Amino acid sequence: GENVEQHPSTLSVQEGDSAVIKCTYSDSASNYFPWYKQELGKRPQLIIDIRSNVGEKKDQRIAVTLNKTAKHFSLHITETQPEDSAVYFCAASRVSSASKIIFGSGTRLSIRP
Amino acid sequence: ETGVTQSPTHLIKTRGQQVTLRCSSQSGHNTVSWYQQALGQGPQFIFQYYREEENGRGNFPPRFSGLQFPNYSSELNVNALELDDSALYLCASSVQGAEETQYFGPGTRLLVL
Numbered sequence: 473g474e475n476v477e478q479h480p481s482t483l484s485v486q487e488g489d490s491a492v493i494k495c496t497y498s499d500s501a502s503n504y505f506p507w508y509k510q511e512l513g514k515r516p517q518l519i520i521d522i523r524s525n526v527g528e529k530k531d532q533r534i535a536v537t538l539n540k541t542a543k544h545f546s547l548h549i550t551e552t553q554p555e556d557s558a559v560y561f562c563a564a565s566r567v568s569s570a571s572k573i574i575f576g577s578g579t580r581l582s583i584r585p
Numbered sequence: 586e587t588g589v590t591q592s593p594t595h596l597i598k599t600r601g602q603q604v605t606l607r608c609s610s611q612s613g614h615n616t617v618s619w620y621q622q623a624l625g626q627g628p629q630f631i632f633q634y635y636r637e638e639e640n641g642r643g644n645f646p647p648r649f650s651g652l653q654f655p656n657y658s659s660e661l662n663v664n665a666l667e668l669d670d671s672a673l674y675l676c677a678s679s680v681q682g683a684e685e686t687q688y689f690g691p692g693t694r695l696l697v698l
Contacts, residue, residue: 478627506686515675515689516628561627567685572618572641573677575627 474499476564478576486584491549493579495562498543502564505538505545506573511558519560520547523567549581557583588612589678589690597696598666606661606693610678616640617659618687619651622673634659635681671697 475498485491497505503524508516522529522536522545529536533552538545545564549556562576588611598604610617616635620628630643634653648664657678663670673694677687 504685508689515691518686518688521686563627572630572633572643573620573628573687574630575620578625578627 474502474564474574476562476574476576478562478579480579481577482580482582484582484584485552487552487554489552491547491552491556491581493547493560493562493581494544495546495564495576496542496544497564497574499564499566499574500543501566502543502574504565504567505536506563506565507536507547508561508563508575509558510561510578516561552583554583554585557581589614589676589688591674591676591690591693593693594691595694595696597698599698600666600668602666602697603662603664604666604695606663606674606676606695608659608661608676608678608690610657610659610676611688614678614680614688615657616679616681616685617653617657618677618679619659619661620675620677620689621645621670622675622692624672628675631661640681666697668697671695 478495506521510516535548559578563573565573590609618633619631622628632642637653653659673692675692677689679687
């Protein structure tokens with residue numbers, strides 16, 4: 473069945489350094505890839521998304537890349553700050569097909585001061 | 586914060602009981618999806634409602650059912666509760682046929698004893 477694998481499960485980086493989270497998906501028909509940030513006890517919040525007609529998208533310190541051939545996509549956070557500490561989820565879905573989102577298992581990102 | 590609301594925020598039930606959770610979608614959104622998030626895991630798709638009908642279902646048994654109302658709000662019903670049903674239940678609203686980005690509500694934390 474459809475599956476999204478996410479690595480690493482935990483990540484600790486020094487404040488100011490970059491963090492990279494990687495995901496792979498199994499459904500080759502997936503064409504929409506959102507990333508969500510979830511702080512403790514709060515709802516998942518969309519931080520950035522990318523569609524299959526684009527290879528890269530950037531929003532300030534956050535960027536996502538997509539390799540459709542390899543079915544890989546990644547989240548890059550530069551100049552990390554303490555408020556970046558949270559659990560990050562990658563996800564994949566087929567737009568216009570009941571739009572169910574398949575989530576990865578999450579990465580707990582900790583920013584060391 | 587998104588305009589998606591859920592009630593109640595917390596709920597304690599005993600095994601075998603039934604529960605109803607509620608979700609109000611963001612203004613202008615016509616689709617509601619429900620997810621179950623167990624502790625330390627990513628959200629798992631339960632089902633989606635569009636035009637008051639179920640529009641896709643994940644790997645959940647029939648004792649998980651739902652409704653969508655003309656104002657696009659939705660209910661999730663779970664019968665014959667089991668201990669493993671203890672989780673955070675999230676709803677997400679979106680616009681079918683448009684961007685379809687899903688925005689999550691704050692969730693209902695259900696504990697089954």
